[in-house]
Amino acid sequence: MADIVLINPRFEISFWGMEHALPFAGKRANLPVACLPLLAALTPREHTVTLIDENVEPIDWERCRRADIVGITGMSVQRFRMKEILAELKDRGCFCVVGGPWVTVSEDYFGDLADVIFVGEAEETWPRFLDQWRQGLHQVRYEQAEKTDMTRVPTPRFDLLKMKHYAFGSLQFSRGCPFQCEFCDIIVTFGRRPRIKTKEQVIAELEAVRKSGPHIVFIVDDNLIGNKKAIKELLREMIKWQKQRNYPLTLFTEASIDLADDPELLALMVEANFIAAFIGIESPDEESLRGAKKYQNLRSGGTLLDKVHRIQEAGLEVWCGMIMGFDQDDLGIFDRQIQFIQEGRIAFSMSGMLSAIPKTPLHARLAADGRLDLADTCEYGTNVVPLLMTREELRDGYVRVLDALYQPEAYFERTDALFLDPSFEIGIKKLCRWSSSPRWLPLEIMLFFQAVGLFIRLMTRVADRRLRIEYRRRLWRLLKVHRRPGLVLFYLFHMAMHFHAHQLAKRVASQEAMLINSY
Ligand code: B12
Ligand code: SF4
Secondary structure: OOEEEEEEOOOOOOOOOOOOOHHHHOOOEOOOOOHHHHHHHHOOOOOEEEEEEOOOOOOOHHHHHHOOEEEEOOOHHHHHHHHHHHHHHHHOOOOEEEOOHHHHHOOOOOHHHOOEEEEOOOOOHHHHHHHHHHOOOOOOEEEOOOOOOHHHOOOOOHHHOOHHHEOOEEEOOEEOOOOOOOOOOHHHHHOOOOEEOOHHHHHHHHHHHHHHOOOEEEEOOOOOOOOHHHHHHHHHHHHHHHHHOOOOOEEEEEEOHHHHHOHHHHHHHHHOOEEEEEEEEEOOOHHHHHHOOOHHHHOOOOOHHHHHHHHHHHOOEEEEEEEEOOOOOOOOHHHHHHHHHHHOOOOOEEEEEOOOOOOOHHHHHHHHOOOEOOOOOOOOOOOEOOOOOOHHHHHHHHHHHHHHHOOHHHHHHHHHHHHOOOOOOOHHHHOOOHHHOHHHHHHHHHHHHHHHHHHHHHHHHOOOHHHHHHHHHHHHHHHHHOOOHHHHHHHHHHHHHHHHHHHHHHHHHHOOOOOOOOO
16 A cells, blocks of 8 residues: 655746735635546545645655655646755655656656656556555556556545635536647647547536535536537536525636637536636737647637627626737737737737747647757747747847736726626526526625625735726726626626736746746
8 A cells, every 4th residue: 555645836926826815715726637636536445545735735754754755737827836846845855656648748858857757648647656666576667558548537536635725616517629739738738539428527616516515517528519519418417406406506618719710619618607718819800820730719600809899798708818929920910910919809818929839749849840949948938930030120029918908997898898887797696687687696795795795805915006996987887887796706707817817927027037938
C-alpha cells in the first residue's frame, strides 16, 4: 500500500485565475483542478490519497516527506512553481511523479526533478504505474497507447477537496474536439474525436458535485458541443435531473461558435441552466482565422457578431478568447479587436498574444521558419515572432488592447449593452419568469443577501474612489431595468471581475511583474 500526496501548485496571476476578484466573494480559488479528485478516484482502494491545492492551502512539506509518492500536476502558467516544488521535494528525498497539460507538451522540462512523467491522459497508466511501483518495476515515462474510454471513467472524489474555498465546482462530460486550430494543444493531447460519458455517469457526477457544496459548476470540457447529437441526449437527462431538484446547479462551459447555428442545442443548454459559454473567437479577421485553420468560425449563417448576439439572445452570456499576432495580423488588428469585443457586448474577453505551445502544428511550423523564441521566460511575453509587425509592436498593441478593454467606460459600455436590454435573462430564468413562480423565492432571497454582501465588500474594499463611484452609478442604472436578485448578483460578479481585469491590465502595462500573456 502506498501513501500518496497529489499537489496542484499555486497559479501565477492570470485572467481566469480571478485572483483580484475572489476575495470579494470570500473565496481562495476559482475552481479545483479536475484531475486531482479524478486521480484519487482512479487510485486503488488499498492506497491512501491526500490532495493539496496550493491555491487554497500551503503545502505541508513534512506531510509530503512522509509520503511514498508525491504527484504534481500543472499547466503552462504553473511551470515555474512546479519546478520550485519539485526542487523542495527532492531536497526532502521524495519520490516525485509529474503529469498534466504542461509536462504532456514539454516532456523534458523538469529533467531529473521528476522520477516519473505521465504524458497525456492517465486513466490507464496511473493504476498501472501504482501496480508496477508496488513491485519495484515502474518505468520513467508513461503514455497511454489508446485514448481513455470515457464511459469507464469513475466519479471524481470531490469529498477529498476543501470545497468551501472555491467559487465554483468542476465537472467533465467529454474530451476532444473535432476542429483543427493550428495553435491548439488540446487536440494534440485529447484527439479530434469527442469522447463522452454515459448519462448514468453524468447524473452520478451531478449528484456528487451537488453534495460537495457548490451551486455554480464549470463544465470543463474542451468543447462541450463537439458531438452535438450525443450532448443533446445528455442535456435532456440533465434537464430532468435539474427539474426534479428545482435547479440546484447553475452551469457554464466552453463551446465552439457553431453553437449559434443550432437553436435546439441552444434551447436545451438554457433549459439545463447553462448561463454562459466561453467561445474561442480569436479574431474578427477572416484571413487570420483561415490562416489559423479555425474554419468553424468562417462558416455561413451570419457574421461572427450575428452569431454572438444569437447566443446571447437565447439566454447565454458569451465570454471569449481572442488572439493577436497571427501571420495575417497587421497593425490595424488591435483596433479591430477592440471594436469587435465592444460590438459583441462581450464583458470578459481573454485577449492574448499568439503563443506556440510545444507539440502543436504552429510550434513545428514556426520552429522550421526560425520564428520561435526558445527562452523559457520570453521578454516579449510570447515565444512567437510575428510576421507583419515587430515583437515590440505586438507587445505594445496587446498591452494597449488590454488597457482599452478594461477601462471602466469601455467595459461597462459593452456589459450594459447586454444587461440593460430589458429582454436579457440567463439560463432557466430566460424560459420561466422568476416573479411568477413561488418555487424560486427561497433561492432568490438567498441570492439577494449574497448580492448585498458582495456590493458592501466592493464598496468597502475597492480603494480607488473613482471606481467605487462608477460601480454605484452602474448598479443604479441596472436596477432601473432589472431587479431579480440572481441577475443583480451576476452583474455584481461582473463588477468584481472588472476590478480583477483592470488590476491585471494595470500590472501588464506597468510591467511590474513579468509580462503576463493570456495563453
Ligand atoms: C477547464 C480549463 C480551464 C478552467 C479551469 C482551470 C483550473 N483551474 O482547473 C479555466 C477556465 C479557469 C482555465 C483557466 C486557465 N487555463 Co485552462 N484549461 C481548461 C481545459 C479546457 C480543461 C482542463 C481540465 O480540467 N481537464 C480535465 C482533467 C481531468 O484533465 P487533465 O487535467 O488533463 O488531467 C488528466 C491528465 O492530464 C492526467 N494528469 C493531470 N495531472 C496529472 C498529475 C499526475 C501526477 C498524473 C499521474 C496524471 C495527471 O490525468 C488526468 C486524467 O487523464 C484545458 C484543456 C485541456 N483539455 O487540458 C485548458 C488548459 C489546461 N488551460 C490552459 C491555460 C493556458 C489556462 C490559463 C492560464 C489561461 C489564462 N491565461 O487565463 C488559465 C489559468 C488560470 C487558473 N488560475 O486557473 C492551457 C494550458 C496549456 C498547457 N499545455 O500547459 C490548456 C491546455 C488549454 C489551452 N491549450 O489553452 N482553464
Ligand atoms: S475549437 Fe478550441 S478546442 Fe477545438 S481545436 Fe480549436 S482551439 Fe482547440
